[in-house]
Amino acid sequence: MSKKLLITTLACMLLLGSVGCAEMKAQQPKPESPRNVIIMVMDGTSSSAVTLARWYKGRDLALDQILAGGVRTYSAQSAITDSAAAATALATGNKTDEHYIGLLPSIITTPGKQDENPKHALMPVANVLEGAKQVGKATGIIATSEIQHATPAGFSTHVPSRKQQEDIAEQQVYQEIDVVLGGGAVHLNKRKDQENLQKVIKEKGYQWVDTRSELQKANGKKIWGSFAEESLAYELDRPATKPSEPTLAEMTSKAIQTLSKDEDGFFLFVEGSKIDWAAHNNDIVGMISDVLAFDEAVKEAITFAKKDGNTMVIAVTDHGNSGVSLGNMxxxxxxxxxxxxxxxxxxxxxxxxxxxxxxxxxxxxxxxxxxxxxxxxxxxxxxxxxxxxxxxxxxxxxxxxxxxxxxxxFTTGGHTGEDVFLYAYGPSHPTGYLENTELPEKMAEFMGFHLEKVSQSLFMNAKEHFEKQGYVTKMDHAQKYNPVFVATKGDLSIEIPANKNIMMVNGKTHKLNGISVYNGTDFFVSEQVKEFLP
Structure with missing residues (x-):
């Protein structure tokens, strides 16, 4: 036994007793087991909403058992963040501007956060889901909003505006995430570009489900569940108004069951989306409804993590909303x-x-x-x-x-800028008072990759690279909603469509290990393109 381990063990025995030591032992990763991460976000949830939910329930929440610290939530340009910038921070480790998804900021006004390099503006940066994919892990995203909404988009895509939901949908499909569950069917099959993404999803081998019963019966390795044209119902309403929709806990359980079959482990993102929407409306009933639904999903994650022993669970809100208070004038x-x-x-x-x-x-x-x-x-x-x-x-x-x-x-119908609670469980789980940008760094470290290196491999500036090799390049906008990067040299023609993971070399299609991103000015593509060039 090493000296360091001996000291740790003795301290454990003296200070915590045998029960505490057993808990400490349970929190250590199993060396030969795949490492999993489940991050769960209750969107726009001020701490008073959680307090009210606890009083409403009449007993402790699952969240209460894993309180681990606090998180700062400000963005690159404001003390009060929007969901897009917050999701980018939680997923990539980078503060950014309002509406940006998975891209570096253009405007940085937060004290001490200035970036002197203007070339960094709007550059895509890898998220933890992409990093998990690169090391062979299965991946999943879940939301009770449209799956293309800001927070799930922040964990899966890269666009200059959260409003580009059709681009977000396309990127999510071509990311080839193993399990996708939520709303937003409208962005898959009623699109301006006329592309039928539902058909593409099925062609990619997903088991398509759109009801609760179909989800419960699903047994495929890849599942895409789209349960509403837009968002799912609030949990309090669901039994009466949308009984065919699954609960957030049911979606979480099915995703864990499916993803945990991967021998390399998995990464799962889960969002209780509509707490934020209720808060914008100052609807305290809606807030409590979906805080409790989220808490049931957290219980599912913790139950699995306790049995598995090698799963890190993080639960957090991305920002406060509404300034709700117990007590008024x-x-x-x-x-x-x-x-x-x-x-x-x-x-x-x-x-x-x-x-x-x-x-x-x-x-x-x-x-x-x-x-x-x-x-x-x-x-x-x-x-x-x-x-x-x-x-x-x-x-x-x-x-x-x-x-x-x-x-x-209530003080506002908008977001608020207070620090929020951090809830976490499992080996190497984060603790203490942290920046939101520190959470993805800790997830990445646990899963065995470095986010900056993943960014470098997935997002090479296509124009700079190809022109250095003697190619002539251009952006082809012949199809209004589907721009294509084109590079030509002699009789060689390269075409790389935005938002997809493919490239064509003289008409022959090759699959890439990441999606290509067009930010309106520059085009970024995986370094893997080099493998398919003569």
Whole structure:
């Protein structure tokens, strides 16, 4: 036994006792086992939302068992980040600008973060999913929003704007991620470029599923589940409005079951997407609904990690949202003797989120009392009924009414810039007070790769490389939505389409180990192209 190990063991025995030592031993990686990472993001979740969810549930959350530290969330240009910049930080280890996905920033105003090299602007940088693929691991992404939304996109794609959801969809398909589960079918088969990505997915050997029952029965090595044209329902609404959709926990369980068959291990990203959307609407019922749904998914991940012994689990939010608070101006003088029930019981009356309740609202609002009751507001005065019938924003007014009844406050309908909690479990899991950019570095180290080196191998500037070799290059925009990089020299013609993992050499197609990225100015391609040139 080494001196260092002996000291560690003795310290463990003296300070923690036999139970603590057993836990420490369980947290050590098994040397010959594949290393897995599961990162789980509850989008736009301020700590007060988690506190309310715990009170609502009436007992501890799975998250509470793995609290490990705190995380700073600011972006390259603001103390308050958007989801695209936050996802890029969590996935690539780089701060960036609003709306950028997987690209370096153009504007850096955060103190101490300036980059003096203007050539770095809009350069793609590898994410942890791409790194995991390069070392042979199976990969997966899950979201309750469109799978092409900002946060899942940040862990799988590279575009100048999060609004480029058709480009994001194409890149995700050609990344050949093993398991993809969520919403967003509209971006696969109703596209401006007329490409039928659903057909491409099936041609690539995926088992396609679009219902909960089909997902439960799925047994393929590659599964693509698209359960809604846009986003999935909130968990509170799902049994009544969309029972054919799976829960986040069910998607997580199926993904783990499928990916864990890979002998090299796996990387899985999971997002509870719509907590953020509820927070934007100040819909506390929706927030609690999907914090609890997320927590059930965390339980699935921890259960697997405890059995496996070689899986790192990280759960975190990308940023706060809404400034929700337990207590408002009504409790200024009464907070010290306001019982928990005064906050929680008004919320427990709700049978649906505001989104789910409003699905039943008639155009003339004649059933507004019934809709309000679905949302937990069952004692409307005549004045309140008239107000809701004439409201310019009935959603906002319903949310404000239930917040008032529950003694809750909101400061904004947007994101907030506070530090957030870090939850983690498993061998080598991160602890302490960290930058969000440190988390992907720790994941990459655990899985056995270096993100900067992966970036260098996957994203070579195509124009610079080919012109040094004597080629003439251009961007071909003949197909408006599908730009192609073209390089010619003598009778040799190279064509590389954006957003895909293929290149054509004199018409012969070759598969690349990563997607090609066009940022609107420069084109980037895997260094692997060199293998297919004469």
């Amino acid at each position: 009504q409790t200024t003088k009464s907070y010290a003797h306001t019982p928990v029930d005064n906050f929680i019981q008004p919320l427990k009356k709700a049978k649906r989120t505001v989104e789910g309740a409003l699905e039943d609202l008639k155009e003339d609002r004649s059933n507004i009392k019934q809709v309000a009751k679905q949302y937990g507001i069952d004692e409307l005065t005549n004045h309140e009924v008239r107000m809701l019938r004439n409201s310019r924003n009935v959603r906002a007014d319903l949310c404000a009414m239930i917040a008032q009844k529950a003694n809750l406050g």
